[in-house]
Every structure is written in structure tokens, then in C-alpha cells.
Amino acid sequence: MLDFTRLKKLLNKSQNIVITTHHKPDGDAMGSSLGLYNYLVQKGHQVRVITPTDYPFFLQWLPNNPEVIIYTDNPTESKNKILNADIIFCLDFNALSRINELGEFVRQSSAIKVMIDHHLEPEGFDDFRHWSINACATAQLVYDFIVNLMGERHLINKDVATCLYTGIMTDSGSFRFQNTTAEVHHIVADLIACGAENWKIHQMVYDNFSESRLRFLGHCLLNRLEVFTEYNAALITVNKEDLQKYHITTGDTEGVVNYALSINGIKLAALIIERPDRVKLSLRSTGEFPANEICKKYFNGGGHRNAAGGYSYENLDQTVKKFKSILPDYKTLLVQ
Numbered sequence: 001m002l003d004f005t006r007l008k009k010l011l012n013k014s015q016n017i018v019i020t021t022h023h024k025p026d027g028d029a030m031g032s033s034l035g036l037y038n039y040l041v042q043k044g045h046q047v048r049v050i051t052p053t054d055y056p057f058f059l060q061w062l063p064n065n066p067e068v069i070i071y072t073d074n075p076t077e078s079k080n081k082i083l084n085a086d087i088i089f090c091l092d093f094n095a096l097s098r099i100n101e102l103g104e105f106v107r108q109s110s111a112i113k114v115m116i117d118h119h120l121e122p123e124g125f126d127d128f129r130h131w132s133i134n135a136c137a138t139a140q141l142v143y144d145f146i147v148n149l150m151g152e153r154h155l156i157n158k159d160v161a162t163c164l165y166t167g168i169m170t171d172s173g174s175f176r177f178q179n180t181t182a183e184v185h186h187i188v189a190d191l192i193a194c195g196a197e198n199w200k201i202h203q204m205v206y207d208n209f210s211e212s213r214l215r216f217l218g219h220c221l222l223n224r225l226e227v228f229t230e231y232n233a234a235l236i237t238v239n240k241e242d243l244q245k246y247h248i249t250t251g252d253t254e255g256v257v258n259y260a261l262s263i264n265g266i267k268l269a270a271l272i273i274e275r276p277d278r279v280k281l282s283l284r285s286t287g288e289f290p291a292n293e294i295c296k297k298y299f300n301g302g303g304h305r306n307a308a309g310g311y312s313y314e315n316l317d318q319t320v321k322k323f324k325s326i327l328p329d330y331k332t333l334l335v336q
């Protein structure tokens with residue numbers, strides 16, 4: 001492990017830095033990565049953000065988004081940048097399997113690896129970590145890193161503030177999940193003071209969908225939603241024909257599961273999607289119910305207590321059956 005004083009010293013000299021984040025990056029992944037990018041470039045570093053895969057259209061407006069390299073579009077450049085980096089920041093993930101093939105390059109690279117993350121059970125590939133499962137978003141930890149560890153609040157300019165606001169907003173469900181503490185609100189207020197235009201950011205993220213995405217949502221709610229009242233659980237199942245018919249692209253299915261959770265009394269909501277390579281599950285829960293336990297135990301995944309995910313190589317029907325067969329085991333927790 002590297003001590004912070006040494007890291008700080010390194011960061012006060014120009015370095016080759018790569019920032020990477022988990023595959024299919026969400027608002028927190030991109031917001032924290034570009035937030036850190038916009039901070040580090042002000043310090044004179046050579047910085048690139050490299051994502052393992054593409055990410056939703058509604059995140060492609062973030063300040064300096066054109067500087068992002070997508071590994072699947074530029075594999076050789078991505079690999080070389082990672083292998084030649086002095087420092088690699090790993091944001092919003094803590095297991096190298098979450099960055100697909102990039103994981104092997106990060107492992108091979110002699111760069112110092114700095115992990116900033118809020119997920120459970122870090123794997124331990126890092127040299128320095130700023131990690132807390134109590135943080136509502138990695139963007140919150142990036143703010144804390146810049147302001148309290150580096151002591152550089154003056155470098156939170158409008159671009160940094162906009163990115164970090166986006167990360168906190170998206171990962172906290174627009175400031176409503178349980179971990180949206182008073183401290184989070186203070187940070188968010190400070191980001192607005194530093195130039196984040198909250199109303200514009202909400203519009204860019206939440207009012208930026210295609211017509212077919214909205215009709216897809218209607219289809220899911222009308223035709224694909226099952227409610228299991230006896231278990232306080234709900235499920236939305238999406239097959240590959242649905243994805244084709246509504247021209248679903250990266251990011252279009254994000255948030256759909258929350259509608260199932262919004263039904264009165266529902267404690268566990270699932271979205272099961274038949275992707276080309278495997279069946280993907282997204283689980284959301286309320287209160288103490290451990291959605292991550294189900295993902296870890298039955299679906300090769302994990303995540304947070306109230307927001308978790310996993311996958312299955314069984315077919316869609318079998319995966320749905322398996323999910324339903326698990327509900328009786330959790331009945332006590334679900335109905336209490």
C-alpha cells in the first residue's frame with residue numbers, strides 16, 4: 001500500500017495518468033471519471049479516460065466527453081496507454097473483472113493503481129484506495145479526494161462540478177436513496193456554488209430519451225410486468241425481440257426497474273433482460289432487503305444492498321423460473 005503523502009507528492013508533478021471505470025458505465029462512472037479528469041488536467045497531467053465499453057447517449061454531453069477513449073473502438077491505443085501510464089485511477093469498481101479485457105492490462109501495468117470506489121468487498125489490486133461503502137456515489141468520494149485529501153477546492157471549476165453533480169445525482173436516485181445524507185446535500189450545494197447548473201443537468205440526463213425508448217417503457221409496464229403480491233416483489237422481463245422492436249441501445253433500459261419498485265408495498269423489484277450473450281439481471285430493493293445477496297448467491301453478481309446486478313447463461317425462461325423459485329426463501333424478509 002502506498003501512503004497518501006507519497007501519492008500527493010506524485011500528483012504535484014506532471015504524470016501520465018489513465019482513468020478507467022466499469023463496463024457499461026453509468027452516470028456515476030462517467031461523472032466521477034470526467035470529474036477527476038477535469039481536475040487533473042488543471043494540475044498539468046497528461047490524462048485519458050478509457051472505458052471498457054460504450055455508454056448511454058444521455059451521458060455524452062459531459063464536459064470533455066470527446067477526450068474519452070472507448071476500448072472496444074480503440075483497443076490498441078487503450079492497451080498502450082494503460083501499459084505506459086504512471087498512475088491508473090480505477091473509479092466506481094473494485095474487481096478487475098468489471099472492466100473486461102482492460103483488467104488484464106491494468107494488472108500487467110507497472111503504474112500505481114489508485115482505487116476510488118463505494119462497492120463492497122474490494123478485490124485488492126490497488127496500491128492506494130479512497131473507499132467507503134457509505135458514500136452514495138464514487139463522485140462523492142472524488143469530491144472528498146480533491147477537497148479534503150488534496151486540499152484543492154479551488155480546482156473544482158464548473159466542469160468538475162458538473163461531472164461530480166451528475167455522478168451523485170444519478171447514483172443517489174436524484175438525492176432520494178437512504179445514503180443521501182446531510183453531508184451529501186452539503187457537497188451538492190457546494191457543487192452548485194462551483195458552477196454546476198442543476199436544472200440543466202437533470203434535463204440532459206432525464207429528458208434526453210428517444211420516442212421509441214418511451215414507448216418501450218410503456219410496453220414494459222403494460223405487457224412485461226408481473227407483480228407477486230404475496231412476496232411484495234415485482235418483475236419485468238424483456239426478451240430479445242422487445243430490444244429489437246424498440247431499437248434499444250446502451251442506457252435505454254436504465255431506470256426501468258425502478259418503476260417496478262415504485263408500486264406501493266413492493267420491496268424487491270427485478271428486471272431480467274435477454275441480452276445477445278447472456279441474460280442480465282438488475283435488482284432493486286428497499287430498506288434492509290439484501291438484493292446483492294440474491295445476485296451473489298444465484299446470479300454470478302453482486303452490488304449494493306438496494307441496487308445489485310448479475311447474469312445467467314441459462315436461457316431467459318430458465319432464469320425467470322429460477323428468480324421466481326427464490327422468492328419463497330426470502331418471504332419472511334419480504335413480508336415483514
Ligand code: 5GP
Pocket residue numbers: 119281282283300301302303304307308309310311
Ligand atoms: P445495474 O442493475 O444498474 O446493472 O447495477 C446495479 C449495481 O449492481 C451496480 O452499481 C453494480 O454495483 C452492481 N452490479 C451490476 N451488475 C453486476 C455484476 O455483474 N457483478 C457485480 N459484482 N456487480 C454488479
Ligand code: MN
Pocket residue numbers: 028029092118136137138171
Ligand atoms: Mn457508483
